[in-house]
Amino acid sequence: MLTPKAAALKYNSLNDNAPKVIASGKGDLALKIIEKAKAFDIPLFQNEILAEALTKQEIDTEIDPQLFKAVAEVFVWLMKAEESIELSSN
Template sequence: MMSYKAAALKYDKERSGAPTVVASGKGELAKRIIQKAQEFDVPIFANEALVNSLIDLEIDAQIPSELYQSVVEVFIWLMKNEKKFKER
């Protein structure tokens, strides 16, 4: 049986600091987070190791420095695919 996990991040370049966790959860909560993302055409990036680290953080917490590199990879992926996402 598949166990769902999800985390959503927000980065405000106007505000100094790291990206923050705006939603996270397991099971049914994770399914709802994913459904909401799909409803609003928010791109979904799958990385099991990263989500396992993010779901343990408090909501509105900045990501710790040890996750910077993994999160940078997500943002690079988003930027490379930005045109594709906007065309949906």
């Protein structure tokens, strides 16, 4: 069985040059991060390779430039998910 991994990202285009890892962990800590996201209705995106890379980042630091493309795809997915939620609630 694989060890759960999770990372939470934050990005403010006005203040940040790149997204920042604000929480990450493996095992029980990852499960708590996922539980907290669900409690706040934050959409979850699963990508084991990206999660592994993000859990190696220091907390409250910008992600490595090598991860920009993969993380940009996550943010595009998130925007589409939010649009879909907005459309279904109208």
